[in-house]
Amino acid sequence: LRYRLMRQHFAQEGWHENPLKTEEDWRDLIRKYWGLVTQVDLSVGGILEELEKQGLADDTIVVYTSDHGDMMGAHRLLTKTVMYEESSRIPWLIRVPGKKHHLIEQPVSQIDMVPTLLDLMGAKELSEGLPGQSLAPLMAGEDVAEDHVFIEWNATGSERRVPDSFRDATEAERIAAFDASIRTVVSPDGWKLCLSTAGDKSQLFNLGEDPFETANLFDSGNHQSTIDRLSKRIHEWQKKVGDTVEV
Template sequence: MKRKNILFIMADQMAAPMLPFYAPSAIKLPNLSRLANAGVVFDAAYCNSPLCAPSRFTLVSGQLPSKIGAYDNAADFPADIPTYAHYLRRLGYRTALSGKMHFCGPDQLHGYEERLTSDIYPADYGWAVNWDEPDVRPSWYHNMSSVLQAGPCVRTNQLDFDEEVVFKAQQYLFDHIREAGDQPFCLTVSMTHPHDPYTIPKPFWDMYRDEDIPLPQNVPSQDQLDPHSQRLLKVYDLWGKPLPVDKIRDARRAYFGACSYIDSNVGKLLQTLEETGLADDTIIVFSGDHGDMLGERGLWYKMHWFEMSARVPLLVYAPGQFKAGRVSAAVSTADLLPTFVELAGGVVDNCLPLDGRSLVGHLKGEGGHDEVFGEYMAEGTNSPLMMIRRGDYKFIYSESDPCLLFDVKNDPQEREELSQALPEVFSRFLAQARERWDIPVIHSQVLASQRRRRLVYQALTQGTLKSWDHQPLVDASQQYMRNHIDLDDLERKARYPQPCPY
């Protein structure tokens, strides 16, 4: 049986609760909605850490952040941690990454044979959190300029990046079909939209009107928020500073437009699959690294375990393989590694640690696990902030802050905190959390990592700079018109479909 290709598409900071295949929404996503209608949609998919690098390290490795040192956006990702790219490469797949993965440290491949672009974010330790100085706000922290400057644009860093990401991904697909052999590929295409700053070109801005944009409802006052939410407001400099309503609307309108921009790029990739004849042999998976609060509860960006921040889109479209359907069970992006391995006809190594569990049972309609564990130790924390999602409930666990309990099935807006109303449920979750996590040990490991990385980063900024940022290799001698091959043969091989020689 011919092995299926895997096209894994990621968006950055795309909040699942806002998307039209999860709830009524003004966001226009025709291509993703078409995939959702014909694929398997996971209604309760979560990231395992609501921040870019820790979430992505867990996503590619299937291991939770505390197991692999994925503490913040400057955490070193060790080269000996197996990723889905390592597994699939062992199974004979070509593995490539086009776009963002926010790897930190000297290994910038982690099993991918090729990275088609550089990353948009730095690979060094400069963004390490400092629990030794919890009240100091570093200059690189988020602030509210993304909201206050929201609106249409002509060009941004992020547009430059995503245009290259999609172009290089399409080129990879064209190159794949023009090469001899039937080796399958796993191509990861990871875009940076709709991540802030909240700005998008006018054609996407003009897809929406101000009156189409819902505003956050029932926003609590800042002094009513839980301690972690209050710290986040100070992290991004919003404490005691009300935002103009028109800028909140502008930010959300630009975000909606950025989601449509992602959808248009998905459409380009789908068209390329069709044009190359790869569509029927390719499984498409779409997901993301975390969401965005977008002003709900008065919060912005991510960094908390509330639904807008922690829930991610997850859909699997596999022509002729899985029936269209929806999965209500709670799953996470840590589950993608064992899922990809099983889809590729392989098995995971049971001698190696793995927190993720395969989703293939869910894809087949046979059921599976209904449980997610999450860990967060980055901006806004002064101690680990953990999460368990199972059944109807979400439990947010800390030994420094009050623990929180929500019935997210019946209260998806998380308006009513239930730790006092449901003491037995609360006690069971608390007991499980304390059995699972040794917070003092994890706390000391985080502190030790932060201190090591601060010293190393300060040292490496002195003297000659040796960047870890990935530099994509382009061999110009093999591009376009060159004399290493007869020109007629060259032109014929570069053409698709290839004409018959005369």
């Protein structure tokens, strides 16, 4: 319900004075987004050039990342607040002086950033007690056991700003759907489970076979053991970190 209402809102209202009535409207907005990406790339290039100019490049670890992705038209959605890959996956590049290029393909989390940076700076002991793990061994090409990655979205009192265009639902449904908290887990074997506080439709995707998340398998009746296994992992993680949201 929530995603359907969001699609309806973007179709009716557009986005920041950009209409979204036609395919070309969407393409135009995406072109503008890529233009902004180009601006950011040029700015990052300027920073890297200045590090070289100041003689600091060989003594500086550079991290390029973001706090969230953007749907940018995928599933006819925009911005963040949803659990699809386009929103929850982020760029994360680390340039370490003297280290060769290495691609980490397994799922990792931003909670791994601080332990990783401390390890790279020779201060691994300072990360004791912190959540996450150092990715430095992975960056060196070593094998490290894959772990589950957790993603969360918390309600922010948005019932006060539910768009008027969310007309295709009762007032109670609109508020519940727009003010839901979501907990998601991605497993090492490529399954992704999303649970919501709103009682809205849950989602289960096999990312290995369906990387664009086009087939929600939650209600298919064929994957109950996977749902049970991943629900347990979410609830165990919530207990571990003191998360009291009920999903």
